[in-house]
Amino acid sequence: MTIKVVRGNPTPEELAAALAVVRAHAAAAATEPPGAATGPRDSWSDPARLAARRVPQPGPTTWARTYWPS
Template sequence: MMIKVERGNPTPEELAAVVALVQARAAASPGPADGPRPADEWAAPARNVPSRPLRPAPVAWRATYWPH
């Protein structure tokens, strides 16, 4: 990890505090080695199942694109 000071002239104590904060945040954040991520709700197979059974009707074609 490399930290570059763009402006200003921090003291060694200030710079050490920033480095400690960045390291603590990096250690607390979950990484890819922490195990598999939970499945996304959008990827659930149950979303592909119709909520109500389809019934043929004489005017069913009109309701094809209506919101349910």
């Protein structure tokens, strides 16, 4: 693994701390089995939330009904 500082001038202690965080994260990711659940899913990211109501069928007046509640 190669780490390159592209901006700034970190002290050796700051660089060591950053590398420790990166290595700890990589070690934790390596111990998880593939496809493991990462925790409860947030309802904001649920795709069913976006399609909770019917969308208008395509047609000449669809643009006018797009944002009006049915």
